[in-house]
Amino acid sequence: MIALLLRDLRLSVRAGGGFGLGLAFFLIVVVLVPFGVGPDRVILTPIAPGILWVAALLAALLSLDRIFALDFEDGSLPLLATAPIPLEGVALSKAVSHWITTGLPLTCVAPLLGFFLNMAPGAYVWLLASLALGAPALSMIGTFGAALTVGLRRGGLLLSLLVLPLYIPTLMFGAEAVRRGADGSGVTAPLMLVGVITLGCFALLPFATAAALRINLR
Amino acid sequence: MIALLLRDLRLSVRAGGGFGLGLAFFLIVVVLVPFGVGPDRVILTPIAPGILWVAALLAALLSLDRIFALDFEDGSLPLLATAPIPLEGVALSKAVSHWITTGLPLTCVAPLLGFFLNMAPGAYVWLLASLALGAPALSMIGTFGAALTVGLRRGGLLLSLLVLPLYIPTLMFGAEAVRRGADGSGVTAPLMLVGVITLGCFALLPFATAAALRINLR
């Protein structure tokens, strides 16, 4: 499992800036929004937390279909399924490597981008905290979606369609935490809920993911 | 070329609701934004035009990598390149089929979604007009980007990265037109500029796309 994780990380580095691209997409979405809604600070400041969370979510989304697609195409997936590691472990390792290549860098860089959107000063630390707690859930849910659609042509869009509704609770609590942070009202409740979602996802979804993979390999 | 167009349309229908998925993604992004920024109408109304344009752009973006990737993987692309139709024609046909499956349905459904974002009533017709004029440009530019990245692993993210900056002018003028429509100020100038961009893209980009394809096939 460690071997798989290391291989996936190495592959995403080799594939040309694995870490950079998710980040770059995040950056670009955040930059596009002012072009879309206009540069007015009065408009930007209140929407900054929400936009950052939505952008992080979309950036995570865009790299989801690669989680299993490459291994499926070159035939690694059936080989992993018959290897002496449990398929649940494969699912978990894939989610973790997606988080390391996408969620983690996103989390680190989000405060910087908050700045471009004139985010309220009090919100920075909560942005960081909510993304740190919530991004792993995004990766795990995404891995589940990727397992459902592996092997389907045009899987990319279908995958988004399946995964986005599942992302909604995480997004709501995460963005809410940051907004409350910006207001100065209590952030504990939403932050805790984000944490609970993440824990729940990691406790349950590996099994669903492995089941979906088994069905798809049949 | 007509044969190619028809085949691509048929393939995207066969692949399960080709038309529906881009649309569904558009819907979902638009729905996510209120979840992120909060349900307050005072906040939503002014950002509605921008968000709708950004979401349309992202929906177009997400299906871009399929434009050439599938033909590349199964070896159709070199065969098309040596077939007796000009590669420029192939590029054009691909852009048109992307527009038909993505841009056109997006344009039709955008006003409906404006409604969920509490868009100002005066803006609807301009939203429709700007998307009708601008969406073809998004498809053509995207096709060019897809040609640049065809055959690259992890092309999806790289593609977005390349294409998004190219989308910015269309986005700016398009969203500006809608915002002016909402205010009631003059929309002719931005709308005309969107139209000019589209015309320019269709006049020039097929050649650039064909050139990129030739290089990538080498």
Place this chain on the structure above:
Amino acid sequence: MLQVNDLRCARGGVPVLERVSFALNPGEALILRGPNGVGKTTLLRTMAGLQPPLSGTVDYPEGSDAYASHADGIKSALTVTENLTFWAQIHDRSVPETAYAAFDLHDLRDRLAGTLSAGQKRRLGLARLAVIGRSVLFLDEPTVSLDNFSVRMFADWMRDAHLGQGGCAVIATHIDLGLDVPALDLTPYIAAADADGGADAAFL
């Protein structure tokens, strides 16, 4: 070691083969033959547990099987050594030096797998089998695009290293491998048009 009993298997919900039975002892191999579309791939996938049989049983020691088809889980962005090491690690083993020798990969060790020719890539795929140390192999056209010399190399490895050490193998192929093992032509086992089973059986 491998015991197949009255197996019936389907592809795309349609029964393809039925009444397939055979047994292999350690050190034995079986070659599957038959025209295109007879169901060799289907049979191998069923035996390897990648799809459920309609009826019948396949028995071999749990976790001793390996399946290999054209797609061999080779990552173009990793070198030959890295590819082999990865599969070895996944199976909790190390890469034996003999694996390189047996498939003539010495000179290619540090090449990215993506830059190999078709035959070289195939050799790397076969070397994976020498690395993971599974004893019941299910191989689908393992020698596609290999030159004659490499085919012989593969046959030697199969005879000496794999079968010689008590492994067994079922190999689907259209060419003559030069292995002295029995062949099973699948044509007589084609499922009757009205054979039972299949996903849609309940609807007939």
Place this chain on the structure above:
Amino acid sequence: MLQVNDLRCARGGVPVLERVSFALNPGEALILRGPNGVGKTTLLRTMAGLQPPLSGTVDYPEGSDAYASHADGIKSALTVTENLTFWAQIHDRSVPETAYAAFDLHDLRDRLAGTLSAGQKRRLGLARLAVIGRSVLFLDEPTVSLDNFSVRMFADWMRDAHLGQGGCAVIATHIDLGLDVPALDLTPYIAAADADGGADAAFL
């Protein structure tokens, strides 16, 4: 009809073959042989114009060539007929009934290409060649995963329908096709280690 003159070609920026020259008249074919990695694929791709030669020339009537490798532009979501019709339309032709007969595709006409077996898919890929009506064919291991009967069918088509009607072909293969045409072993043409050319030549 096809004239290759002192060709030197590279793969991945490294010269692979040099001094390759030969000529084919209408109705003639040439089989390329050589061990894995010698450069057959590279040579075929160069001749088909998919990559530029380092030096030397390849001449044939403009727009008369077709290249076919393992990936054959077959869409799994289209039926056999739809696949062939598409390629025919792209080449402004219609699908001759003989194409189905020549590759035994009659019974498979309405099957989705994705549900074909490996060999059936290959036959469909070859049928494409009969449909597009190109006269200079560059074929890279065309008979991979075909059974013996299908190989003979392909050889017959090649002899009677293609070469017999004045086409010509260069075929890389490791097996015996049963065609009575000359073979060219590429081993003597391997580029010297210090051969000129390649992407990095300017820096040497």
Place this chain on the structure above:
Amino acid sequence: MSMWEYANPKRFMEWTAPVVPWAFGLSGVLVVGGLFWGFFLTPDADKFGSTVKIIYLHVPAALMAINAWFMMLVASVVWVIRRHHVSALAARAAAPVGMVMTVIALVTGAIWGMPTWGTYWVWDPRLTSFMILFLFYLGYMALWEAIDDPDTAADLTAVLCIVGSIFAILSRYAVRFWNQGLHQGTSVPVVTGGRTIADIYFIPLVICMFGFGILFIALVLLRTRTEIRARRMRALTARAARA
């Protein structure tokens, strides 16, 4: 004979054949009757004016939208555990019907919103949950369409339905937390358990609710029968192709 016998496709076709027309007939009588009663024979409410008549569409549709998903969940679980083809097909057949019910609830609610709240759409928790439910229906149907092999599709959609249900419940809480909302709860006499609504509205409403429910059953039976026939067609064609 165990009750599961009825889930055998052949038996299912036999026993549903006479049921379908009756179900359609009964639902037609109830829906038309209930709506007629509601539309023509009830007075306007004090606070809502004549818009109260929308309740006969809105509430039954909303009810069925949720119940349809619940039925799909049960059918999916039955498929996963007992592998009765009919239950998987019934889940598939129910999805579009449930989605239409969701759309009706959304549309009538939105129309109702204009006279009462002065806007077609607000991000009220109840409304938002329905929006999310609509997305789940979309995804579920898209997944069915995208997979060729029927058993694989049944398995994967079942997994999605089960996991999706957990997240749907989670969303409901998330939505409540996110926005307190405007949607009529207790301020208006409604069909809550206490039955605070006046009989004069309540009886036609209940008739409509039964009508929509039976219409749902009728549609699901009809569509399941169609799905079974389609599968049978597939099986026969495949067998003919091999012969």
Place this chain on the structure above:
Amino acid sequence: MPELGDYTAYVISSYVATIVLLAAIIGLSWRRSRRIKRALEDIERG
């Protein structure tokens, strides 16, 4: 026809929308049912 007052448009349009949507799902289900039934009969007859 009952007097709907200011709200005529709202009430009528929700009834129309509902009826159209219900008719659509019933119509589509029925049409597909008919089509598949006939196709199956064709196949069963041989």
